Amino acid sequence: MRKILIVGAGTSGLHLAHGLRAHGYDVTVITGNSSTEIRNARPSITQFTLPSAMAHEQALGLAMWEEVAPRITGVELILSPPGAAPAMVESAFSTYGVSVDRRVKIADWLESFEDVKEKVDAQGNTIKVGGKVVIHGVTVTDLDYFSRMFDLIVLATGHGELGQLLDQGAPDHIVDSRRTVAQAIIQGVSEGSHTRWLPVQGAPGSLPGHMPEPVLCDYAVVASTPQVRAILSPVLIDNGPQHVLQIVGAPGGPMDRWPDRPSPQEQWGLMRDLLCEHTPHLNERLGNASLLEEEDANLHVYAPHARNPVGTLPSGGLVLGMADAVVSTDDPIAAQAANVSMASANHYLSRILAHSTAEFTKAWMEETFAGFWEGAPTKEFPFAGMGRAAAGLSQVLDQIWSPDAPAHLAQVLGAAVAHQPVADRFIGDLDDPRRYAAWLYDPDAAHAFLAQVTATAGRS
Numbered sequence: 001m002r003k004i005l006i007v008g009a010g011t012s013g014l015h016l017a018h019g020l021r022a023h024g025y026d027v028t029v030i031t032g033n034s035s036t037e038i039r040n041a042r043p044s045i046t047q048f049t050l051p052s053a054m055a056h057e058q059a060l061g062l063a064m065w066e067e068v069a070p071r072i073t074g075v076e077l078i079l080s081p082p083g084a085a086p087a088m089v090e091s092a093f094s095t096y097g098v099s100v101d102r103r104v105k106i107a108d109w110l111e112s113f114e115d116v117k118e119k120v121d122a123q124g125n126t127i128k129v130g131g132k133v134v135i136h137g138v139t140v141t142d143l144d145y146f147s148r149m150f151d152l153i154v155l156a157t158g159h160g161e162l163g164q165l166l167d168q169g170a171p172d173h174i175v176d177s178r179r180t181v182a183q184a185i186i187q188g189v190s191e192g193s194h195t196r197w198l199p200v201q202g203a204p205g206s207l208p209g210h211m212p213e214p215v216l217c218d219y220a221v222v223a224s225t226p227q228v229r230a231i232l233s234p235v236l237i238d239n240g241p242q243h244v245l246q247i248v249g250a251p252g253g254p255m256d257r258w259p260d261r262p263s264p265q266e267q268w269g270l271m272r273d274l275l276c277e278h279t280p281h282l283n284e285r286l287g288n289a290s291l292l293e294e295e296d297a298n299l300h301v302y303a304p305h306a307r308n309p310v311g312t313l314p315s316g317g318l319v320l321g322m323a324d325a326v327v328s329t330d331d332p333i334a335a336q337a338a339n340v341s342m343a344s345a346n347h348y349l350s351r352i353l354a355h356s357t358a359e360f361t362k363a364w365m366e367e368t369f370a371g372f373w374e375g376a377p378t379k380e381f382p383f384a385g386m387g388r389a390a391a392g393l394s395q396v397l398d399q400i401w402s403p404d405a406p407a408h409l410a411q412v413l414g415a416a417v418a419h420q421p422v423a424d425r426f427i428g429d430l431d432d433p434r435r436y437a438a439w440l441y442d443p444d445a446a447h448a449f450l451a452q453v454t455a456t457a458g459r460s
Contacts, residue, residue: 001026002357005150007138008157009033011047011102011338012323014109015345016154018060021113021131023353028132028150035107039238043101045181045300046235046244048072048220048335050097050431053342063098064108067200070216070234070241071096074194075427078281079413080225081401086281089416090194090219091427099220099235099244101185140165140313147317152360154348155311158325165311166321178303180255181332182247182271184264185235185296188289189243194219216241222333223279226401227254229333230279232286242292246332247271254278264297271297304328304394306387309369310362320365322348327373327387333397335430336390343386347372350381377434389433396441408443411450419453 002025006013009031020027033041049057057063074092081087113131140161147153155162197214220233228249235244249255254274259266268291275283291297307326311319323344324337331337351368358364375384399405400413416423429435439445 002152003028003150004352005030005146005153007031007143007153007155007162007319008325009038009106009110009133010156010324010341011105012341012345013154013156014106014113015057015060015062015342016156016322016348017113017131018062018109019345019349020352022060023349025352026132028134029110029113030134030136030138031110032135032137034135035110038107038110039103041103042295043103043183043185043298045183045302045332045337046099046101046185046233046246047338047341048097048099048233048332049338049342050335051093051095052431053338054095054097056342056346062109062112064112065098065100065104065236068213068215068240069098069100069236070218071098071198072220072233073196073217074219075430076192076194076219076221077427078221078223078279079417080223080279082226087417089413089423089426091420091424092219093428093431096217099233101235101237104236104238138162143319144313144315144317147313147315147319152352153317153319155319155321155325156323158307158321158328163307163325165313165319166307166309166326178301179248179250179331180258181300181302182255182258182267182274183298183300184245184268184271185237185292186243186245186268186286186289187292188287189232190285190287190289192218192221192285221282221285223275223282224333224400225278228274228278230275230282231332232282237292243289245271245286247274248331248333258299262299264291264294267297267299302328302331304331304391306373306391310365318360318362318365320348320360320368322369326369327391331394331397334390334394334433336393336433339431339433340386340390343383343390344372347381347383347386350383354380385434386432389437392441393430393433393436396436406443408446409440412440412446415450415453419457421453421456422450425449 004020004025004027006017006029009029017027017029073096077089079087114133115130143153196217198217200215216234218234223230228247231246233244234241305328309321309326323341327340348368371381371384373387377384416426439449
Protein backbone atom coordinates (compact mmCIF):
# COMPACT_ATOMS: atom_id res chain seq x y z
CA MET A 1 0.00 0.00 0.00
CA ARG A 2 1.42 3.37 -1.02
CA LYS A 3 2.05 5.83 1.82
CA ILE A 4 1.28 9.49 1.24
CA LEU A 5 1.84 12.41 3.60
CA ILE A 6 -0.25 15.57 3.22
CA VAL A 7 1.10 18.59 5.05
CA GLY A 8 -1.67 21.05 5.91
CA ALA A 9 -5.32 20.52 6.74
CA GLY A 10 -6.96 23.02 4.43
CA THR A 11 -9.72 22.56 1.86
CA SER A 12 -7.47 21.05 -0.82
CA GLY A 13 -5.37 18.91 1.50
CA LEU A 14 -8.34 17.31 3.23
CA HIS A 15 -10.24 16.90 -0.04
CA LEU A 16 -7.26 14.96 -1.45
CA ALA A 17 -6.84 13.01 1.80
CA HIS A 18 -10.45 11.83 1.76
CA GLY A 19 -10.20 10.90 -1.92
CA LEU A 20 -7.00 8.89 -1.46
CA ARG A 21 -8.35 7.13 1.62
CA ALA A 22 -11.47 6.12 -0.33
CA HIS A 23 -9.15 4.38 -2.84
CA GLY A 24 -7.28 2.46 -0.16
CA TYR A 25 -4.13 4.58 0.17
CA ASP A 26 -2.28 4.86 3.49
CA VAL A 27 -2.70 8.60 4.10
CA THR A 28 -1.36 10.73 6.92
CA VAL A 29 -2.35 14.37 7.40
CA ILE A 30 -0.09 16.53 9.55
CA THR A 31 -1.34 19.90 10.74
CA GLY A 32 -0.37 22.41 13.38
CA ASN A 33 -3.88 22.80 14.78
CA SER A 34 -6.40 20.35 16.21
CA SER A 35 -10.05 20.48 15.15
CA THR A 36 -10.89 22.21 18.44
CA GLU A 37 -8.25 24.88 17.82
CA ILE A 38 -9.55 25.35 14.28
CA ARG A 39 -13.12 25.82 15.53
CA ASN A 40 -11.97 28.44 18.04
CA ALA A 41 -9.70 30.36 15.65
CA ARG A 42 -10.47 33.78 14.23
CA PRO A 43 -12.28 33.71 10.89
CA SER A 44 -10.28 33.66 7.64
CA ILE A 45 -11.58 34.93 4.30
CA THR A 46 -14.92 33.23 3.66
CA GLN A 47 -14.98 31.16 0.48
CA PHE A 48 -17.86 30.33 -1.82
CA THR A 49 -18.43 26.75 -2.96
CA LEU A 50 -20.09 27.01 -6.36
CA PRO A 51 -22.41 24.31 -7.75
CA SER A 52 -19.83 22.09 -9.52
CA ALA A 53 -17.44 22.13 -6.55
CA MET A 54 -20.45 21.41 -4.33
CA ALA A 55 -21.30 18.34 -6.43
CA HIS A 56 -17.81 16.94 -5.96
CA GLU A 57 -17.98 17.48 -2.22
CA GLN A 58 -21.25 15.56 -2.23
CA ALA A 59 -19.67 12.72 -4.23
CA LEU A 60 -16.96 12.28 -1.56
CA GLY A 61 -19.43 12.53 1.31
CA LEU A 62 -17.97 15.90 2.33
CA ALA A 63 -21.15 17.98 2.01
CA MET A 64 -22.05 17.47 5.66
CA TRP A 65 -24.36 20.40 6.16
CA GLU A 66 -27.20 19.68 3.70
CA GLU A 67 -29.95 20.29 6.24
CA VAL A 68 -28.65 23.56 7.65
CA ALA A 69 -26.29 25.37 5.23
CA PRO A 70 -27.94 28.35 3.51
CA ARG A 71 -27.99 27.96 -0.25
CA ILE A 72 -26.62 30.55 -2.66
CA THR A 73 -29.03 30.29 -5.58
CA GLY A 74 -27.69 33.08 -7.79
CA VAL A 75 -25.84 36.37 -7.98
CA GLU A 76 -27.12 39.94 -7.98
CA LEU A 77 -24.42 42.24 -9.38
CA ILE A 78 -24.86 45.98 -8.85
CA LEU A 79 -22.62 48.09 -11.12
CA SER A 80 -22.16 51.73 -10.09
CA PRO A 81 -20.29 53.65 -12.80
CA PRO A 82 -19.21 57.22 -11.97
CA GLY A 83 -21.89 59.81 -12.70
CA ALA A 84 -24.55 57.27 -13.67
CA ALA A 85 -27.35 55.38 -11.99
CA PRO A 86 -26.50 51.87 -10.71
CA ALA A 87 -27.20 49.04 -13.15
CA MET A 88 -28.28 45.55 -12.19
CA VAL A 89 -27.08 42.20 -13.58
CA GLU A 90 -28.57 39.11 -11.98
CA SER A 91 -28.76 35.42 -12.74
CA ALA A 92 -29.88 32.25 -10.99
CA PHE A 93 -27.61 29.20 -10.72
CA SER A 94 -28.82 25.95 -12.26
CA THR A 95 -28.64 24.35 -8.80
CA TYR A 96 -27.01 26.08 -5.82
CA GLY A 97 -23.75 26.73 -4.01
CA VAL A 98 -22.99 27.25 -0.34
CA SER A 99 -20.68 29.21 1.90
CA VAL A 100 -19.54 27.36 5.02
CA ASP A 101 -17.26 29.07 7.52
CA ARG A 102 -13.81 27.57 7.07
CA ARG A 103 -13.59 26.80 10.78
CA VAL A 104 -16.68 24.59 10.59
CA LYS A 105 -15.75 22.94 7.29
CA ILE A 106 -12.13 22.13 8.07
CA ALA A 107 -12.78 20.93 11.63
CA ASP A 108 -15.59 18.63 10.46
CA TRP A 109 -13.54 17.27 7.56
CA LEU A 110 -10.52 16.67 9.78
CA GLU A 111 -12.57 14.74 12.34
CA SER A 112 -14.33 12.77 9.61
CA PHE A 113 -10.99 11.81 8.06
CA GLU A 114 -9.95 10.16 11.32
CA ASP A 115 -13.22 8.27 11.73
CA VAL A 116 -12.89 4.54 11.14
CA LYS A 117 -15.24 3.36 8.40
CA GLU A 118 -16.02 -0.08 7.02
CA LYS A 119 -15.08 -0.75 3.40
CA VAL A 120 -15.37 -3.83 1.16
CA ASP A 121 -12.06 -4.66 -0.56
CA ALA A 122 -11.55 -6.21 -4.00
CA GLN A 123 -11.84 -9.70 -2.53
CA GLY A 124 -15.17 -8.92 -0.90
CA ASN A 125 -13.77 -8.68 2.61
CA THR A 126 -15.04 -6.01 4.97
CA ILE A 127 -12.13 -3.98 6.31
CA LYS A 128 -11.92 -0.97 8.59
CA VAL A 129 -10.33 2.14 7.14
CA GLY A 130 -9.39 5.34 8.92
CA GLY A 131 -7.01 8.15 8.16
CA LYS A 132 -4.09 9.19 10.35
CA VAL A 133 -3.86 12.75 11.69
CA VAL A 134 -0.80 14.14 13.43
CA ILE A 135 -1.17 17.46 15.28
CA HIS A 136 2.27 19.00 15.20
CA GLY A 137 4.17 21.84 13.63
CA VAL A 138 6.42 20.85 10.71
CA THR A 139 9.85 22.12 9.71
CA VAL A 140 11.91 21.52 6.60
CA THR A 141 14.10 19.21 8.70
CA ASP A 142 11.00 17.18 9.60
CA LEU A 143 10.05 16.85 5.94
CA ASP A 144 13.56 15.73 5.14
CA TYR A 145 13.12 12.90 7.63
CA PHE A 146 9.60 12.06 6.41
CA SER A 147 10.78 11.85 2.79
CA ARG A 148 12.40 8.49 3.64
CA MET A 149 9.15 7.16 5.12
CA PHE A 150 6.57 8.14 2.50
CA ASP A 151 6.23 7.52 -1.22
CA LEU A 152 4.93 11.06 -1.78
CA ILE A 153 4.75 14.26 0.26
CA VAL A 154 2.13 16.81 -0.79
CA LEU A 155 2.54 20.32 0.58
CA ALA A 156 -0.92 21.86 0.99
CA THR A 157 0.17 24.85 3.05
CA GLY A 158 2.49 27.64 1.99
CA HIS A 159 3.29 29.46 5.22
CA GLY A 160 6.71 30.19 6.69
CA GLU A 161 9.76 28.15 5.84
CA LEU A 162 7.69 25.45 4.14
CA GLY A 163 6.48 27.97 1.58
CA GLN A 164 10.08 29.00 0.95
CA LEU A 165 10.71 25.52 -0.42
CA LEU A 166 8.53 26.51 -3.38
CA ASP A 167 9.82 30.07 -3.82
CA GLN A 168 13.10 29.28 -5.56
CA GLY A 169 12.73 29.73 -9.30
CA ALA A 170 9.04 30.50 -8.93
CA PRO A 171 7.27 31.28 -12.22
CA ASP A 172 5.86 34.76 -12.71
CA HIS A 173 2.35 33.53 -13.49
CA ILE A 174 0.25 36.18 -11.76
CA VAL A 175 0.47 39.95 -11.88
CA ASP A 176 0.72 41.42 -8.38
CA SER A 177 -2.64 42.89 -7.36
CA ARG A 178 -2.46 43.38 -3.63
CA ARG A 179 -5.86 43.79 -1.99
CA THR A 180 -7.33 44.41 1.44
CA VAL A 181 -10.49 42.57 2.52
CA ALA A 182 -12.55 43.85 5.42
CA GLN A 183 -14.84 41.04 6.55
CA ALA A 184 -17.62 40.91 9.13
CA ILE A 185 -19.98 38.09 10.08
CA ILE A 186 -23.25 39.83 10.89
CA GLN A 187 -26.81 39.26 12.07
CA GLY A 188 -30.07 41.08 11.44
CA VAL A 189 -29.80 41.39 7.64
CA SER A 190 -33.12 42.19 5.98
CA GLU A 191 -34.58 39.74 3.51
CA GLY A 192 -34.08 40.64 -0.15
CA SER A 193 -36.17 40.06 -3.26
CA HIS A 194 -34.56 36.64 -3.81
CA THR A 195 -34.73 35.41 -0.21
CA ARG A 196 -36.61 32.13 0.17
CA TRP A 197 -37.02 29.49 2.91
CA LEU A 198 -36.98 25.99 1.46
CA PRO A 199 -38.23 22.89 3.32
CA VAL A 200 -35.59 20.16 2.95
CA GLN A 201 -36.65 16.55 3.45
CA GLY A 202 -34.67 13.35 3.23
CA ALA A 203 -31.28 15.03 3.29
CA PRO A 204 -28.28 12.74 3.81
CA GLY A 205 -27.98 11.83 7.48
CA SER A 206 -31.61 12.62 8.32
CA LEU A 207 -33.11 10.58 11.15
CA PRO A 208 -36.33 8.67 10.45
CA GLY A 209 -39.27 10.97 11.04
CA HIS A 210 -36.97 13.97 11.48
CA MET A 211 -38.24 17.18 9.91
CA PRO A 212 -35.36 19.63 9.47
CA GLU A 213 -35.80 23.36 9.69
CA PRO A 214 -36.35 25.22 6.39
CA VAL A 215 -33.11 26.23 4.69
CA LEU A 216 -32.36 29.86 3.81
CA CYS A 217 -31.94 30.36 0.05
CA ASP A 218 -30.71 33.69 -1.29
CA TYR A 219 -28.58 35.37 -3.94
CA ALA A 220 -25.10 36.61 -3.18
CA VAL A 221 -25.15 40.39 -3.68
CA VAL A 222 -22.05 41.95 -5.25
CA ALA A 223 -21.79 45.75 -5.42
CA SER A 224 -18.99 46.94 -7.69
CA THR A 225 -17.70 50.52 -7.94
CA PRO A 226 -14.39 51.97 -9.15
CA GLN A 227 -13.31 52.41 -5.51
CA VAL A 228 -14.52 49.29 -3.69
CA ARG A 229 -16.32 46.01 -4.24
CA ALA A 230 -18.65 44.61 -1.60
CA ILE A 231 -20.15 41.12 -1.25
CA LEU A 232 -23.05 40.12 0.98
CA SER A 233 -23.81 36.42 1.19
CA PRO A 234 -25.48 33.91 3.52
CA VAL A 235 -22.98 31.72 5.37
CA LEU A 236 -23.11 28.80 7.76
CA ILE A 237 -21.14 29.32 10.97
CA ASP A 238 -20.96 27.21 14.12
CA ASN A 239 -24.25 28.49 15.55
CA GLY A 240 -26.26 28.38 12.33
CA PRO A 241 -26.98 30.49 9.22
CA GLN A 242 -25.89 34.12 9.26
CA HIS A 243 -24.50 36.57 6.69
CA VAL A 244 -20.97 37.61 5.82
CA LEU A 245 -20.08 41.04 4.43
CA GLN A 246 -16.79 41.57 2.61
CA ILE A 247 -15.44 44.85 1.27
CA VAL A 248 -12.46 44.64 -1.08
CA GLY A 249 -10.19 47.42 -2.27
CA ALA A 250 -6.68 48.15 -3.51
CA PRO A 251 -4.00 50.29 -1.84
CA GLY A 252 -4.27 53.98 -2.54
CA GLY A 253 -8.05 54.13 -2.20
CA PRO A 254 -10.76 54.16 0.47
CA MET A 255 -9.43 50.95 2.04
CA ASP A 256 -6.39 52.91 3.25
CA ARG A 257 -8.54 54.66 5.86
CA TRP A 258 -8.36 51.71 8.24
CA PRO A 259 -6.45 52.60 11.41
CA ASP A 260 -3.71 50.27 12.60
CA ARG A 261 -5.40 47.31 14.30
CA PRO A 262 -8.93 48.75 14.53
CA SER A 263 -11.27 47.36 17.16
CA PRO A 264 -14.10 45.21 15.75
CA GLN A 265 -16.65 47.97 16.32
CA GLU A 266 -14.35 50.55 14.68
CA GLN A 267 -14.01 48.29 11.66
CA TRP A 268 -17.75 47.65 11.48
CA GLY A 269 -18.47 51.38 11.66
CA LEU A 270 -15.99 52.12 8.87
CA MET A 271 -17.48 49.32 6.75
CA ARG A 272 -20.94 50.86 7.10
CA ASP A 273 -19.49 54.28 6.21
CA LEU A 274 -17.95 52.84 3.05
CA LEU A 275 -21.22 51.19 2.04
CA CYS A 276 -23.17 54.37 2.69
CA GLU A 277 -20.73 56.38 0.57
CA HIS A 278 -20.15 53.97 -2.31
CA THR A 279 -22.94 51.36 -2.35
CA PRO A 280 -26.02 52.87 -0.66
CA HIS A 281 -28.30 50.25 -2.23
CA LEU A 282 -26.48 47.48 -0.39
CA ASN A 283 -26.25 49.56 2.77
CA GLU A 284 -30.06 49.79 2.89
CA ARG A 285 -30.28 45.98 2.84
CA LEU A 286 -28.27 45.86 6.06
CA GLY A 287 -30.71 48.06 7.98
CA ASN A 288 -29.97 47.50 11.67
CA ALA A 289 -27.53 44.63 11.11
CA SER A 290 -24.79 44.22 13.68
CA LEU A 291 -21.71 42.15 14.36
CA LEU A 292 -22.57 38.67 15.55
CA GLU A 293 -19.56 38.50 17.88
CA GLU A 294 -16.74 40.93 18.58
CA GLU A 295 -14.13 38.62 17.04
CA ASP A 296 -16.12 38.28 13.81
CA ALA A 297 -14.66 41.44 12.22
CA ASN A 298 -11.26 41.04 10.60
CA LEU A 299 -8.95 42.65 8.07
CA HIS A 300 -7.10 40.43 5.62
CA VAL A 301 -4.51 41.24 2.97
CA TYR A 302 -3.97 39.00 -0.04
CA ALA A 303 -1.66 39.19 -3.03
CA PRO A 304 -2.25 36.57 -5.75
CA HIS A 305 0.89 34.67 -6.65
CA ALA A 306 2.21 31.46 -8.16
CA ARG A 307 5.15 29.46 -6.89
CA ASN A 308 7.30 26.65 -8.16
CA PRO A 309 5.21 23.47 -7.61
CA VAL A 310 8.16 21.26 -6.66
CA GLY A 311 10.40 21.85 -3.65
CA THR A 312 13.74 20.14 -3.07
CA LEU A 313 14.69 19.18 0.48
CA PRO A 314 18.28 19.39 1.78
CA SER A 315 18.76 15.64 1.33
CA GLY A 316 17.46 15.79 -2.24
CA GLY A 317 13.96 14.54 -1.43
CA LEU A 318 11.02 16.21 -3.16
CA VAL A 319 7.72 17.74 -2.09
CA LEU A 320 4.81 18.52 -4.40
CA GLY A 321 2.91 21.75 -3.71
CA MET A 322 -0.80 22.04 -4.42
CA ALA A 323 -3.59 24.63 -4.40
CA ASP A 324 -2.93 27.59 -2.06
CA ALA A 325 0.67 26.52 -1.46
CA VAL A 326 1.36 27.18 -5.15
CA VAL A 327 -1.48 29.28 -6.58
CA SER A 328 -3.10 31.90 -4.33
CA THR A 329 -6.55 33.02 -5.50
CA ASP A 330 -8.13 34.42 -2.35
CA ASP A 331 -9.96 37.11 -4.34
CA PRO A 332 -13.57 36.85 -3.09
CA ILE A 333 -14.87 38.82 -6.10
CA ALA A 334 -13.84 36.06 -8.50
CA ALA A 335 -15.09 33.41 -6.00
CA GLN A 336 -12.50 30.91 -7.20
CA ALA A 337 -10.63 29.91 -4.02
CA ALA A 338 -12.83 26.86 -3.34
CA ASN A 339 -12.88 26.04 -7.07
CA VAL A 340 -9.08 25.99 -7.17
CA SER A 341 -8.86 23.84 -4.03
CA MET A 342 -11.40 21.32 -5.30
CA ALA A 343 -9.99 21.16 -8.83
CA SER A 344 -6.39 20.88 -7.62
CA ALA A 345 -7.26 18.05 -5.21
CA ASN A 346 -9.23 16.15 -7.84
CA HIS A 347 -6.57 16.61 -10.54
CA TYR A 348 -3.82 15.42 -8.19
CA LEU A 349 -5.99 12.49 -7.11
CA SER A 350 -6.54 11.42 -10.71
CA ARG A 351 -2.81 11.71 -11.46
CA ILE A 352 -1.84 9.66 -8.40
CA LEU A 353 -4.35 6.92 -9.21
CA ALA A 354 -3.20 6.78 -12.83
CA HIS A 355 0.46 6.56 -11.72
CA SER A 356 -0.17 3.25 -9.93
CA THR A 357 3.08 1.93 -8.40
CA ALA A 358 5.54 4.04 -10.43
CA GLU A 359 7.99 6.36 -8.68
CA PHE A 360 6.86 9.93 -8.02
CA THR A 361 9.66 11.69 -9.87
CA LYS A 362 10.30 15.41 -10.25
CA ALA A 363 9.16 15.20 -13.87
CA TRP A 364 5.89 13.58 -12.81
CA MET A 365 5.34 16.29 -10.19
CA GLU A 366 6.00 19.09 -12.67
CA GLU A 367 3.68 17.48 -15.22
CA THR A 368 0.98 17.11 -12.57
CA PHE A 369 1.00 20.79 -11.70
CA ALA A 370 1.38 21.88 -15.34
CA GLY A 371 -1.70 19.88 -16.24
CA PHE A 372 -3.73 21.50 -13.47
CA TRP A 373 -2.40 24.95 -14.36
CA GLU A 374 -2.80 25.03 -18.14
CA GLY A 375 -3.58 21.56 -19.45
CA ALA A 376 -6.52 20.64 -21.67
CA PRO A 377 -9.27 18.73 -19.84
CA THR A 378 -9.78 15.10 -20.80
CA LYS A 379 -12.07 12.33 -19.60
CA GLU A 380 -9.26 11.05 -17.35
CA PHE A 381 -8.23 14.51 -16.09
CA PRO A 382 -11.35 16.70 -16.26
CA PHE A 383 -9.95 19.47 -14.03
CA ALA A 384 -6.91 20.28 -16.15
CA GLY A 385 -6.46 23.98 -16.88
CA MET A 386 -8.39 25.25 -13.86
CA GLY A 387 -5.38 27.00 -12.29
CA ARG A 388 -4.68 29.53 -15.04
CA ALA A 389 -8.40 30.01 -15.71
CA ALA A 390 -9.17 30.96 -12.10
CA ALA A 391 -6.17 33.26 -11.77
CA GLY A 392 -6.95 34.87 -15.13
CA LEU A 393 -10.53 35.61 -14.11
CA SER A 394 -9.34 37.62 -11.11
CA GLN A 395 -7.19 39.74 -13.40
CA VAL A 396 -10.05 40.33 -15.85
CA LEU A 397 -12.51 41.35 -13.12
CA ASP A 398 -9.86 43.74 -11.76
CA GLN A 399 -10.05 45.55 -15.11
CA ILE A 400 -13.77 46.33 -15.05
CA TRP A 401 -13.28 49.94 -13.92
CA SER A 402 -9.83 50.49 -15.42
CA PRO A 403 -9.48 53.04 -18.24
CA ASP A 404 -7.17 50.50 -19.88
CA ALA A 405 -9.79 47.75 -19.87
CA PRO A 406 -10.52 46.12 -23.25
CA ALA A 407 -13.41 47.92 -24.92
CA HIS A 408 -15.42 44.75 -25.39
CA LEU A 409 -15.51 44.11 -21.62
CA ALA A 410 -17.68 47.19 -21.05
CA GLN A 411 -19.86 46.13 -23.98
CA VAL A 412 -20.39 42.70 -22.40
CA LEU A 413 -21.40 44.25 -19.08
CA GLY A 414 -23.78 46.66 -20.81
CA ALA A 415 -25.36 43.79 -22.71
CA ALA A 416 -25.65 41.77 -19.49
CA VAL A 417 -27.78 44.55 -18.01
CA ALA A 418 -30.12 44.53 -21.01
CA HIS A 419 -30.15 40.85 -22.05
CA GLN A 420 -30.67 37.91 -19.68
CA PRO A 421 -28.75 35.36 -21.82
CA VAL A 422 -25.62 37.53 -21.49
CA ALA A 423 -26.15 37.90 -17.74
CA ASP A 424 -26.66 34.14 -17.39
CA ARG A 425 -23.46 33.37 -19.24
CA PHE A 426 -21.37 36.05 -17.52
CA ILE A 427 -22.39 34.91 -14.02
CA GLY A 428 -22.93 31.22 -14.76
CA ASP A 429 -19.38 30.71 -16.05
CA LEU A 430 -18.04 31.52 -12.57
CA ASP A 431 -18.79 27.87 -11.88
CA ASP A 432 -16.06 26.84 -14.36
CA PRO A 433 -13.87 29.81 -15.33
CA ARG A 434 -12.33 27.84 -18.20
CA ARG A 435 -15.52 28.57 -20.14
CA TYR A 436 -14.73 32.30 -20.29
CA ALA A 437 -11.89 31.63 -22.76
CA ALA A 438 -14.47 30.69 -25.39
CA TRP A 439 -15.99 34.17 -25.46
CA LEU A 440 -15.18 36.75 -22.77
CA TYR A 441 -11.42 36.99 -23.32
CA ASP A 442 -11.64 37.11 -27.13
CA PRO A 443 -13.08 40.38 -28.54
CA ASP A 444 -14.22 38.74 -31.78
CA ALA A 445 -15.93 35.86 -29.98
CA ALA A 446 -17.53 38.27 -27.50
CA HIS A 447 -18.86 40.49 -30.29
CA ALA A 448 -20.21 37.46 -32.16
CA PHE A 449 -22.03 36.25 -29.05
CA LEU A 450 -23.51 39.70 -28.35
CA ALA A 451 -24.64 40.03 -31.95
CA GLN A 452 -26.34 36.64 -31.76
CA VAL A 453 -28.14 37.57 -28.53
CA THR A 454 -29.22 40.95 -29.92
CA ALA A 455 -30.51 39.36 -33.13
CA THR A 456 -32.47 36.75 -31.20
CA ALA A 457 -33.97 39.43 -28.95
CA GLY A 458 -34.97 41.46 -32.01
CA ARG A 459 -36.90 38.53 -33.48
CA SER A 460 -38.81 37.80 -30.27
